[in-house]
Amino acid sequence: MTQKVNPQIQQFLDQFNAFMLTQPKQIPVEAGRLAYEHFSILQSGIPLKVRRVEDLTIPVSNGEVQIPVRIYTPQLGAQLPALIYYHGGGWQRGSITTHDSICRNLALKANCVVMSVEWRLAPEHKFPVGLEDCWDAYHWFLEYGPKAYNVDPHRIAIGGDSAGGNMTAVTIQRLKNENKQLPKFQLLLYAALDLGGNLPSYSTYADGYFLSAEHVQYYVDHYLNSGEEVDNPMASPLRATDLSGLPETHIITAGFDPLKDEGHAYYEKLKKFGVPVTYQSYDAMIHAFLHMTGTVPEVNHIIDEIAARLKEGLGA
Numbered sequence: 001m002t003q004k005v006n007p008q009i010q011q012f013l014d015q016f017n018a019f020m021l022t023q024p025k026q027i028p029v030e031a032g033r034l035a036y037e038h039f040s041i042l043q044s045g046i047p048l049k050v051r052r053v054e055d056l057t058i059p060v061s062n063g064e065v066q067i068p069v070r071i072y073t074p075q076l077g078a079q080l081p082a083l084i085y086y087h088g089g090g091w092q093r094g095s096i097t098t099h100d101s102i103c104r105n106l107a108l109k110a111n112c113v114v115m116s117v118e119w120r121l122a123p124e125h126k127f128p129v130g131l132e133d134c135w136d137a138y139h140w141f142l143e144y145g146p147k148a149y150n151v152d153p154h155r156i157a158i159g160g161d162s163a164g165g166n167m168t169a170v171t172i173q174r175l176k177n178e179n180k181q182l183p184k185f186q187l188l189l190y191a192a193l194d195l196g197g198n199l200p201s202y203s204t205y206a207d208g209y210f211l212s213a214e215h216v217q218y219y220v221d222h223y224l225n226s227g228e229e230v231d232n233p234m235a236s237p238l239r240a241t242d243l244s245g246l247p248e249t250h251i252i253t254a255g256f257d258p259l260k261d262e263g264h265a266y267y268e269k270l271k272k273f274g275v276p277v278t279y280q281s282y283d284a285m286i287h288a289f290l291h292m293t294g295t296v297p298e299v300n301h302i303i304d305e306i307a308a309r310l311k312e313g314l315g316a
Contacts, residue, residue, distance in 0.1 A: 005209075005256055006284040008296040012043075013286070017208060024218040029092060029123065036093040044101035045294020048108055051075055055096070060136035067133055068118040070096040072107035073149060081155035081314035082113040083187070084141055086134050086171075088162025088288070090219030091122045102161070102290050102303075109307030112157075112314060113149050115141055119167065122223040127235060134167045135174065142181060155314045157185035161290060162259070163219070165191020169237035169266070176245050185313035186249040188266070189306070190259055190287055194238040195220045195230045199261035209256040211287035216258055238266050243273040250309045252302075255283035278309065 005013065027035075052073040057066035074080070085103055087094040096103075096116045107114040119133035138158065146153040160168040165188045175182050197217055206213040224235060233240035249270055253263035260281070267279040282289070282302055292299045 003255055003283045005286065006296060006298055008298075009284070009286055009289065009292070012292075012295065013208070013210060016210060024212075024215050029222075033089075033093045033095075033121075036089055037095070037098050040098040040101070040291045043292045043295050047101060048104040050104050050107055053104075058137060058140045060133045060140075065120075065133075067120065067137070068096055069137065070100070070103070070116045070118075071149060072103055072114040072116070074107045074111055074113070077150075079150050079152050080111065080113050081157070081184075082115065082141070082145060082149070082151040083107075083110070083157045083159055083310065083314075084138055084183070085114055085116045086119065086158070086160035086164035086167040087116065088160065088164040088189075089121075090215070091127075091130060091163045091166075091223035092219055093121065094163070098291075099161075099164075101293055105293065105303045106159075106307055106310065109304060110311040110314070112310070113145070113151050115145065122219075126222075127224050127229060131167060131170055131234065134171050138171060138175075138183075139180075154184065156183050157187055157310060157314055158183045159185075159187030159189065159310070161189035161191070162288065163192055163223075165189055166193060166195075166235075166237065169193060170234050172246060173233065173237055173240055173243070182245075182247050184247060184315070185310065186247050187306070187310055187313075188249065188251045188263065189290060190252060190254050190257055191263055191266070192216075192259055193262040193266045194236045195224070196236060197258075199265065201261040202258045205256050205258050205260070209258075209286045211258060213258050238262055238269065243270055243275060246270065246273075246275045248276040248313050249278075250306070250313060251277065251279045252306065253279075253281045254285040254287055254289055255281060256285065257287040259287060280305070 087099040
């Protein structure tokens with residue numbers, strides 16, 4: 001039996017495909033960012049109430065720059081595990097606002113502190129500026145998070161979706177390679193793990209499923225300084241030659257997504273190197289479906305499953 005798109009998502013796709021006539025390169029960067037923000041807010045529904053939500057800025061680039069973060073604390077008094085979350089958006093879009101609903105859900109359902117990081121975006125800040133922000137944010141939280149937010153320093157995870165999943169995988173590989181403190185757990189949500197765009201799902205789901213192969217190439221072109229950087233494991237973490245010693249990992253993919261195959265390939269490669277890893281394909285979903293908690297009831301059940309796996313991985 002051929003898998004079909006979730007019915008509510010198919011309704012969304014029918015409307016999106018009827019009106020999405022403009023090519024990615026014809027959309028001004030700021031207009032694209034605003035459209036993504038509107039999409040995330042409209043699809044996510046009424047925000048869940050979290051006990052404490054705090055916006056602040058933290059220093060990166062040796063203190064020369066401040067970037068926004070949003071920290072969610074689901075309960076006060078008890079020492080909790082934590083998740084450092086890197087948002088998606090094709091390296092060009094996304095913010096603590098676009099991913100507010102996802103982070104609220106994970107904080108509440110996994111019962112962990114979540115720090116959402118608003119790393120700097122391309123094309124104003126090309127590779128590897130955003131990566132450096134993610135690196136600095138992780139180390140800032142290691143230094144200040146345990147005391148300021150009553151976090152168990154031995155139960156910290158890093159996670160992200162799409163481009164943020166790329167940032168997650170790359171940051172963790174770099175931590176291992178530089179013998180820095182690794183997180184306890186890694187969460188990769190329909191992550192961009194190979195920027196070459198050569199795997200079969202890029203042609204199978206090239207068009208008609210929200211994120212097109214053309215969109216992916218457009219985002220990659222704006223993120224990287226040159227095509228040669230595609231081969232760099234710091235851009236394409238699937239191409240790293242040694243994945244041994246990485247922390248326990250959970251990977252999810254969407255069934256109708258150009259990025260599906262690279263998520264599964266990373267799962268297979270982690271297994272090959274002896275990393276404890278689990279994988280789940282949500283076959284009726286499209287890229288970015290985790291934003292759709294307000295319009296697609298099934299997404300709420302999926303987030304429950306992801307949060308349960310995160311909670312398990314953190315030993316919560």
